[in-house]
Amino acid sequence: MELKEIQNLIKFVAKSGASEVKLEMDDIKITIKTGSDEPNITYMQQPMAQQAAPAPAAAPAAPAASNESAAPAASASSDDKYITVKSPIIGTFYRKPSPEKDTFVEVGDSVKVGDTLCIIEAMKLFNEIESEVSGTIVKVLIDDMSPVEFDQPLFLVDPS
Incomplete structure (x- = not known):
């Protein structure tokens, strides 16, 4: 050859x-x-509007900034015991099946495997996002009708 x-x-x-x-x-x-063994998946999304970054703070404000950074670290460690439900697709997040209906879940609601948590619209298709864990909804991390990205956290669930 x-x-x-x-x-x-x-x-x-x-x-x-x-x-x-x-x-x-x-x-x-x-x-x-050719390529890798994993399938090559390409996701496209319109860029989010960027907010202007605040001007750098003066030197006396630096200690306050360090105190603020300690607070999120403490809340992050308390969130470690929760399971994060993430978006499996890119799209628009909806908490309700339609505008006149009630939300699928609220903070404090108990959910079991297979319960619908929300809907994500992608390319005019409405995809029901079901819970993969049983537990209690602790926090909703996304506002209704907001764009979401692949693997973006949506809910925190307490499995206990």
Whole structure:
């Protein structure tokens, strides 16, 4: 097999979409792999509007900033005992099945596996997001009708 034939074979495999091709002939073995073993998924989303960053604080304000950074760390450690329900897709987050209906879940509600927590609209399709854990809703992390990204935290659930 000549170099030109191998190059043509590589181009053909790349165009075909196959992830791996093995070719064994009398005196030669060729393995062509394209991409990775994991599927290549591309997500597209419009960029969020950026807020202007506040001007840097003067030196006396620095101790106050360090106290503020300690408070979120303390709340983060208290959130460690909760399970975070994350968005499986990009879209728009809705807490209600329709504008005139009640929300699916509120803070303090008990949920079990399979209960609908919210809806995420993606490309005009409304996807019900079901709970994968049983427990109590501790916090709703997203406002109704807000855009969400893949793997963005939506709810905190206390499994106990």
